[in-house]
Amino acid sequence: MTEFGESFTAHMVTSHWTAEGGWSPLRLEPHAPIPMPPTMVGLHYGQVVFEGLKAHRQIDGSLGLFRAPEHAARLSDSARRLSIPPLAEPMFLEAVHLLAAADQDALPHEPGLSLYLRPLLFASDPSLALRPARTYTFLLTAFVTGGFFADGPEPVPVWVSPHHTRAAPGGTGDVKFAGNYAPTYLAQEQARQAGCRQVVWLDSSERRWVEELGGMNIFFVRGTGPGAQVVTPPLGGTLLPGVTRDALLTLAARLGYQPREERVAVDEWQEECAAGTISETFASGTAAVVTPVGRVRYGDAEWKVGSGGAGPVTLALREALIAVQTGRMPSPEGWVRPVAPLPVG
Numbered sequence: 001m002t003e004f005g006e007s008f009t010a011h012m013v014t015s016h017w018t019a020e021g022g023w024s025p026l027r028l029e030p031h032a033p034i035p036m037p038p039t040m041v042g043l044h045y046g047q048v049v050f051e052g053l054k055a056h057r058q059i060d061g062s063l064g065l066f067r068a069p070e071h072a073a074r075l076s077d078s079a080r081r082l083s084i085p086p087l088a089e090p091m092f093l094e095a096v097h098l099l100a101a102a103d104q105d106a107l108p109h110e111p112g113l114s115l116y117l118r119p120l121l122f123a124s125d126p127s128l129a130l131r132p133a134r135t136y137t138f139l140l141t142a143f144v145t146g147g148f149f150a151d152g153p154e155p156v157p158v159w160v161s162p163h164h165t166r167a168a169p170g171g172t173g174d175v176k177f178a179g180n181y182a183p184t185y186l187a188q189e190q191a192r193q194a195g196c197r198q199v200v201w202l203d204s205s206e207r208r209w210v211e212e213l214g215g216m217n218i219f220f221v222r223g224t225g226p227g228a229q230v231v232t233p234p235l236g237g238t239l240l241p242g243v244t245r246d247a248l249l250t251l252a253a254r255l256g257y258q259p260r261e262e263r264v265a266v267d268e269w270q271e272e273c274a275a276g277t278i279s280e281t282f283a284s285g286t287a288a289v290v291t292p293v294g295r296v297r298y299g300d301a302e303w304k305v306g307s308g309g310a311g312p313v314t315l316a317l318r319e320a321l322i323a324v325q326t327g328r329m330p331s332p333e334g335w336v337r338p339v340a341p342l343p344v345g
């Protein structure tokens, strides 16, 4: 398989917005380059937001979209924050169903693979004036993926950035704004040079509270066994309200664990790993699914989480998430929506 997000399916879905006409009817088209004015607002001033959601093969061979309305709602929140006209939920759902249906044969009947859908909204008119654009484009593309970390549930080492932060109060950290991502590449490269796979972001005010990873939320497991606490930082406007994060809080309660939304400081993380109070840490996201964190580096300090391997609570939650996504375990109402085959003709 090619690298994550590098080999796309045959089609894309488009719509264009103008003040007079609103969003135009969706069009299913061949996946192809798009014409673009050199002075396009989105390119110069970054008026661009996106989403990422998946369709999974169900046990009966059909395709099911995971929590599409939640992704529609988050795209609308992101759009409003960036002064982009939001796409109404019915139109978002129609688009993702249309593309998933058209390209469902691209997804092999192989466990672990899924169809990743990438909705994008951007300012498309030619203007260098510093004001919201007058026209916008919606683009939906897709690719087949086995997960962000190609080697699945292998534990990853992570690196806490001492220099940079990802988001600040009042900023855009809680929406999927394109500009949140490129500034993280520098720290990601520093993490790689330190032998780690991902950056852990601390809060920008005190540089103490663990917020999330580059494209994933973070969870800590306190204690062990059935009553273990499954802890994730609360949504305070600076971290992305992950759809997977939300699903895992629900599934943790279902599995008999104690879900908690509580801040964890980086020094507490280190001390509690040494004391064995924090027994596991994992990352969560549409792309990352549930990925164990085995080791942490922060400045000169380095510590192991639990045994350094994938812990039992992490694996139980990962298994439960994949089971509901693929229809092997009943999920709360509306979490998995069947993709109907395209009408013939």
Ligand SMILES: Cc1ncc(COP(=O)(O)O)c(C=O)c1O
Pocket: 052, 212, 213, 214, 215, 216, 217, 240, 241, 242, 243, 244, 245, 284, 285, 286, 287
């Ligand atoms: C910064 C960031 N945090 C967390 C997540 C996880 O969110 P979700 O579970 O909705 O994919 C993502 C991915 O969308 C992300 O980009």
